Amino acid sequence: MISRRSLLSLLAGTIAGAGLGPGLAQEAPFDLGPEQPGRIRAEKDAAAIARIPKDYRFAEPGAFIVGISPGGPPLATYATDARTVIGADPDLAQLVADSLGLTLKLVPVAWADWPLGLSSGKYDAVISNVGVTEQRKEKFDFSTYRQGLHGFFVKADSRIAAIREPKDAAGLTIAVGGGTNQERILVEWSKQNVAAGLKPIELQLFDDEAARLVSLRSGRSDVIVQPHAQLVFVAARDKDIKRIGTLSAGWPLKSDVAIATRKGSGLVDALTLALNDLIDNGKYRQALARWALEEEALPRSETNPPGLPKF
Incomplete structure (x- = not known):
C-alpha cells in the first residue's frame, strides 16, 4: 500500500x-x-x-x-x-x-x-x-x-485507433506490469495471433507505472496496459495519453x-x-x-x- x-x-x-x-x-x-x-x-x-x-x-x-x-x-x-x-x-x-x-x-x-x-x-x-x-x-x-476493467492507452497523437480483440494488438509493443493479470491475458492474445498467422505482441515488462509511462511517452512502447481507473487519472492529469480500448480483468470471463x-x-x-x-x-x-x-x-x-x- x-x-x-x-x-x-x-x-x-x-x-x-x-x-x-x-x-x-x-x-x-x-x-x-x-x-x-x-x-x-x-x-x-x-x-x-x-x-x-x-x-x-x-x-x-x-x-x-x-x-x-x-x-x-x-x-x-x-x-x-x-x-x-x-x-x-x-x-x-x-x-x-x-x-x-x-x-x-x-x-x-x-x-x-x-x-x-x-x-x-x-x-x-x-x-x-x-x-x-x-x-x-x-x-x-x-x-x-x-x-x-484494464485499459489500453496510447500517446495522444498516436495513430492507433482502437484495440478491441487480439488481432487489433498484433505486432504492437505493449508496456505491462510483469507478473500481472494483464500480462497473462496478453500472452494468451499473442498466442492466438500467432496461431492465426498474425504477428505476435511484443511485451515490455515493468515493475511500476512510472517506468511504463516513460516507455510509452518516449516511443519505446506503442501501448500501455494496466487497470483502467489508474490510467483515467493519468490521462486527465497529464492530457498526453488517451484511451483506445478496455478489457475485462477476467478475460475471457467477466x-x-x-x-x-x-x-x-x-x-x-x-x-x-x-x-x-x-x-x-x-x-x-x-x-x-x-x-x-x-x-x-x-x-x-x-x-x-x-x-x-x-x-
Missing part, C-alpha cells in the same frame, strides 16, 4: 503537473480536497433499510463502517490534507450509507488485511475495488458495483468489482437492493462521472454472481 507521504507527494505533483499554483487547485482534473463539496448524496431508501436483517448488528450503532485501502486515485486516495480518504469508492460508500440511513465511517486498511478485519467484525463491509472470485465467495458475500460483507450476515441483500435503486435514480452514474469512470458502470448490481475461478 502507498504511504500517506507518497500519496501527498503524488497529489502535489498532480496540481503542479496541471500547471496550477496553490490558489488554483480547483482547476485540477479532480477535486482532491478533503471537503468534497461535489460528492453525490442520496436519500434514505426505505426498501433497502427494510431488507437489513432484524438481528444484524452493525459494528457501531447508527454507522456504516467500511474498510478501504487508499491505494491511489481515482478509486481511493488521501486528500491534500494527507488524512481524509477520497475517491470513487468512498463516494460509493457514502451513497450506500445514505441509502441505509447511516453515518459513513471509513477505516483505512492495508489491502492484505481487509479479509481478517471483515471476518472479525471490525467493519460492516469492504468497498475497495475487490473483485469477485470463487475463492473469496467461500468466506464473503458480494454485491457488485463496477466492472473490473470480472466485476463488489462490496464485500461477511458470509451469511444477511447484509448483502440490502446492499444489492440499495445499489440497484441508486442505479435507477441516476445517483450511481453521477458518482462515477465525478471520477471519469462511467466506462466501468454496471447496468445492474448482482448478489454473489459467478466469480473468477481458482487458478
Whole structure:
C-alpha cells in the first residue's frame, strides 16, 4: 500500500503537473480536497433499510463502517490534507450509507488485511475495488458495483485507433506490469495471433507505472496496459495519453468489482437492493462521472454472481 507521504507527494505533483499554483487547485482534473463539496448524496431508501436483517448488528450503532485501502486515485486516495480518504469508492460508500440511513465511517486498511478485519467484525463491509472470485465467495458475500476493467492507452497523437480483440494488438509493443493479470491475458492474445498467422505482441515488462509511462511517452512502447481507473487519472492529469480500448480483468470471463460483507450476515441483500435503486435514480452514474469512470458502470448490481475461478 502507498504511504500517506507518497500519496501527498503524488497529489502535489498532480496540481503542479496541471500547471496550477496553490490558489488554483480547483482547476485540477479532480477535486482532491478533503471537503468534497461535489460528492453525490442520496436519500434514505426505505426498501433497502427494510431488507437489513432484524438481528444484524452493525459494528457501531447508527454507522456504516467500511474498510478501504487508499491505494491511489481515482478509486481511493488521501486528500491534500494527507488524512481524509477520497475517491470513487468512498463516494460509493457514502451513497450506500445514505441509502441505509447511516453515518459513513471509513477505516483505512492495508489491502492484505481487509479479509481478517471483515471476518472479525471490525467493519460492516469492504468497498475497495475487490473483485469477485470463487475463492473469496467461500468466506464473503458480494454485491457488485463496477466492472473490473484494464485499459489500453496510447500517446495522444498516436495513430492507433482502437484495440478491441487480439488481432487489433498484433505486432504492437505493449508496456505491462510483469507478473500481472494483464500480462497473462496478453500472452494468451499473442498466442492466438500467432496461431492465426498474425504477428505476435511484443511485451515490455515493468515493475511500476512510472517506468511504463516513460516507455510509452518516449516511443519505446506503442501501448500501455494496466487497470483502467489508474490510467483515467493519468490521462486527465497529464492530457498526453488517451484511451483506445478496455478489457475485462477476467478475460475471457467477466470480472466485476463488489462490496464485500461477511458470509451469511444477511447484509448483502440490502446492499444489492440499495445499489440497484441508486442505479435507477441516476445517483450511481453521477458518482462515477465525478471520477471519469462511467466506462466501468454496471447496468445492474448482482448478489454473489459467478466469480473468477481458482487458478
